[in-house]
Amino acid sequence: MKSPKVFAARIAVALLMVAFGFRLRAMESPDPGAAKTRGADLLFSSGGIRELRLEISQAAIDSLRKYQWKFGPQVEREKVTATVHEGTDVYTNVSVQLKGAAGSFRSIDDRPAFTLNFDRLAPHQKYHGLKKLSLNNSVQDPTYLSEQFCRELFLKAGVPTPRATHVRVELNGRDLGLYVLVEGWDKEFLKRHFKDASGNLYDGGFIQDVTDSLNTNGGDGKDQSDRRALAEAAQDPNLTNRLARLEAVLDVDRFLTFMALDVMLWNWDGYAMNRNNWRLFHDRTSGKMVFMPHGMDQMLWKPGASLLPPIKGLVAQSFIEIPELRQRYFERIRRLRSTVFNVESMTQRVREIADRVGPVLAQTDPVAAIRYPTVVSDFCQAIVRRGQSLDEQLARSFEPAVFDATGFAHLNGWQSKRIFGKPRFSPTANPTQEPVQIDSPEGSSIGTWRSGIWLERGQYQVTGRVKTQGLQMDPGDTRGGAGIRVENARFDRPVLGDSEWKTVDLEFQVSELLSEVQVVCEFRGSSGSAWFDLNSMRIKRIAPAKPAPSSGRPKEP
Numbered sequence: 001m002k003s004p005k006v007f008a009a010r011i012a013v014a015l016l017m018v019a020f021g022f023r024l025r026a027m028e029s030p031d032p033g034a035a036k037t038r039g040a041d042l043l044f045s046s047g048g049i050r051e052l053r054l055e056i057s058q059a060a061i062d063s064l065r066k067y068q069w070k071f072g073p074q075v076e077r078e079k080v081t082a083t084v085h086e087g088t089d090v091y092t093n094v095s096v097q098l099k100g101a102a103g104s105f106r107s108i109d110d111r112p113a114f115t116l117n118f119d120r121l122a123p124h125q126k127y128h129g130l131k132k133l134s135l136n137n138s139v140q141d142p143t144y145l146s147e148q149f150c151r152e153l154f155l156k157a158g159v160p161t162p163r164a165t166h167v168r169v170e171l172n173g174r175d176l177g178l179y180v181l182v183e184g185w186d187k188e189f190l191k192r193h194f195k196d197a198s199g200n201l202y203d204g205g206f207i208q209d210v211t212d213s214l215n216t217n218g219g220d221g222k223d224q225s226d227r228r229a230l231a232e233a234a235q236d237p238n239l240t241n242r243l244a245r246l247e248a249v250l251d252v253d254r255f256l257t258f259m260a261l262d263v264m265l266w267n268w269d270g271y272a273m274n275r276n277n278w279r280l281f282h283d284r285t286s287g288k289m290v291f292m293p294h295g296m297d298q299m300l301w302k303p304g305a306s307l308l309p310p311i312k313g314l315v316a317q318s319f320i321e322i323p324e325l326r327q328r329y330f331e332r333i334r335r336l337r338s339t340v341f342n343v344e345s346m347t348q349r350v351r352e353i354a355d356r357v358g359p360v361l362a363q364t365d366p367v368a369a370i371r372y373p374t375v376v377s378d379f380c381q382a383i384v385r386r387g388q389s390l391d392e393q394l395a396r397s398f399e400p401a402v403f404d405a406t407g408f409a410h411l412n413g414w415q416s417k418r419i420f421g422k423p424r425f426s427p428t429a430n431p432t433q434e435p436v437q438i439d440s441p442e443g444s445s446i447g448t449w450r451s452g453i454w455l456e457r458g459q460y461q462v463t464g465r466v467k468t469q470g471l472q473m474d475p476g477d478t479r480g481g482a483g484i485r486v487e488n489a490r491f492d493r494p495v496l497g498d499s500e501w502k503t504v505d506l507e508f509q510v511s512e513l514l515s516e517v518q519v520v521c522e523f524r525g526s527s528g529s530a531w532f533d534l535n536s537m538r539i540k541r542i543a544p545a546k547p548a549p550s551s552g553r554p555k556e557p
Contacts, residue, residue, distance in 0.1 A: 040129030044163040044183070049360050052135075053085040053170045054114075056096065061108055061172070067098055069105035081121060093121040101206050103140050104297070111176050113137045115184070132184025135169055137176075141297035142368065142375045144361065145353040147180045150265055150296040152349070157257050157340045160193035160281075160292050168360055177364035178357065180297075185217045185279060199282035200226060204294070209275045209314045210234065219282065226282040230289050234318035243322050250315070251288040252325075258291045259316050260332040263307055264341055264390065265299045272316040273309055291315070303385035307333060307393050308454075310512050320513050330398050337394065343387040347380040400514060401453050401539065408538040411451040411519055423447025423523060432534050435467070436521075438482075439529035444474040449521040449532060450487075455510045459543030462486065462519055463505040465536040468495050471528030482530035484537070487518035494524075501533070507542065 043050075056064075060080035067078055077097045084091040095117040098108065106112045119131035127133065138144045148164040155161050162183035169176040183189055190197035200219030208214060210231045213224060226249070233245035246252060262270045270293060271278035277295035282288075307330070311317050319325040354376045362369040401409040412432060416425045423445035426437035431449065438447045464484050473480020473496060481494025486508045493504060510517060519539070521532040 043128040044165045047356065049166045049168060049356060050086055051168045055083040055172060056080060064098055064108040068107065069101055091118055091125060091127060094118050095120040099134060104137065106137055106139060111137045111139065130183060131188050132186045134182040134184060136180040136182055138180050138297060143379050144178055144180060144357050145350060146297050146299050147182060148353055149350055150299050153340055154261055154293055157261055157336060159254060159258050160290065162189055166357060168364065175364060178360050187218060190218065190281065194283050194285065196284045199284045200224065202227060202280040204271065204276065204278035204280065207275050211314060226289060231314065234315050239322050242318060243324065246318065249289055251286065251290045255291050255315065256329055256332045258293065259319065260329060260336055263309060264333060264336060266302050266305050267296060267299055268301060269298055271313045272311055275312050300379065300382040300386055303382045304389045306516055308398065308514060308516065317513060334394055337390050341387065341390065343384055346383050350376065350380055398454060400456050403541060408540050409453065411453055411537045414449050414451045414534050417448050417450060419446035419448060421445030435531040435533050437529055437531050438523035440525055440527055444526045446524045449534060451519050452516050453519065453539065454514060455517050456514050457510050457512060458541050459507065459509050460539050461505055461507045461542050462537065462539050463503060465501050465533040466495050466504050467501045467531040468497065468499045469529045470498060471496050471525045471530055473524065474526040477524060480524045482523050485520050485522060487520060491522065
């Protein structure tokens with residue numbers, strides 16, 4: 001039997017060999033950064049909500065207090081040094097600056113949003129594998145979950161997007177409450193999505209487009225020839241040439257998904273609809289430009305909105321003008337509806353995130369916590385209604401109206417709708433073959449028959465026949481009578497009292513490249529009846545389409 005000393009020595013050697021073996025395996029790992037990557041993955045996938053304590057000197061606080069966001073040219077944001085604590089972990093020399101713009105900026109004495117850079121002043125320092133991150137105050141999103149939820153959808157659809165989670169933030173002993181932590185735009189992020197992270201990463205800034213000289217978060221910001229090539233391709237007046245040029249410089253497939261999800265989730269403050277909250281990366285491996293979303297705290301505000309809303313982003317405009325890309329855009333929406341936009345799984349995910357957020361919100365903001373179940377329920381209902389709207393719209397054609405040899409397009413697919421009171425719609429088996437009647441046997445009422453038609457930019461006139469009997473307008477309604485109008489406009493010559501069949505008309509303008517116009521036959525009265533000959537309703541183009549207004553396409557400086 002070996003002596004205790006010999007036995008202990010062998011145990012020690014064995015332990016050293018095991019430790020050394022583990023060290024060798026770590027050195028031989030094909031991915032030395034795998035542990036760091038797993039750290040970032042764990043940060044965004046763990047169930048708990050971490051707590052961050054920021055310590056900033058009074059002199060630095062005074063410096064940050066001087067900055068206030070204003071419309072117009074921006075001054076550079078002051079950077080100060082902070083110490084960040086998470087539990088027993090301490091991060092020193094962390095570079096901090098205030099963030100936010102028109103709606104989200106708050107001063108240092110309020111609930112400010114921050115950008116934290118752990119690596120700028122302390123090389124190689126990282127927070128759970130991240131060199132850079134944002135702490136968003138979520139002042140425009142009472143759910144606190146829109147950022148995380150929508151970013152996950154873009155990632156699921158294959159669009160590179162920084163991830164988000166939640167933390168509780170304290171500043172110099174002051175509890176700032178719940179924040180949304182968002183992965184930063186830097187090479188660490190780019191390396192996760194692209195083989196070559198050295199290309200230009202453009203910051204879309206505030207209401208800017210690819211025709212502007214943009215700030216960069218990476219690459220060689222002085223050489224913006226890649227951005228200019230994209231802008232020039234998007235403005236080529238020859239649609240065939242434009243398509244070929246776009247396919248040469250832009251990741252068209254990813255842009256289709258990026259734009260389609262922007263609209264499906266109603267990102268009204270994103271690139272397509274507002275030229276805001278976006279990034280653009282030059283992927284040198286493919287030679288293509290890739291659009292990526294940013295700032296998704298105001299989503300799904302209009303569940304019933306059109307799938308082809310007013311488009312402001314130049315590249316998005318250029319897509320819609322090309323028939324082939326327009327068709328592919330709607331096909332992409334159909335595909336995303338069946339794969340990514342799954343209402344049941346989406347609402348389930350919302351409630352999972354809310355279950356994490358709710359308890360912390362109850363501790364940090366009891367007033368907001370009282371309303372929190374309601375705002376989460378409203379968000380889920382918006383998802384449900386958006387899904388229904390998507391299905392209704394996708395069931396219809398998105399093709400521009402066809403005008404016959406006489407220059408007219410006929411309307412079909414008429415639907416009745418009650419707007420106010422109790423209008424009565426006389427039953428009819430075929431509303432386009434026999435006149436339809438609306439009356440108000442129970443007092444003041446508003447009722448309509450309406451039909452949608454897709455029209456390209458231009459000047460139009462809608463005409464049709466209307467008949468009334470004893471139609472009296474409500475004294476409090478200056479718009480009473482019967483007539484034809486388009487949605488969001490009034491009829492200017494209402495038919496009242498007793499009138500035999502008469503032809504009425506209305507001129508209107510379509511300013512968008514292609515827009516669905518709702519033609520409305522409307523009854524507004526306290527008594528009486530109106531008849532509409534839906535078979536007579538037709539639209540004529542009275543002025544050709546005009547080029548897009550220059551205000552929507554800023555010029556290259």
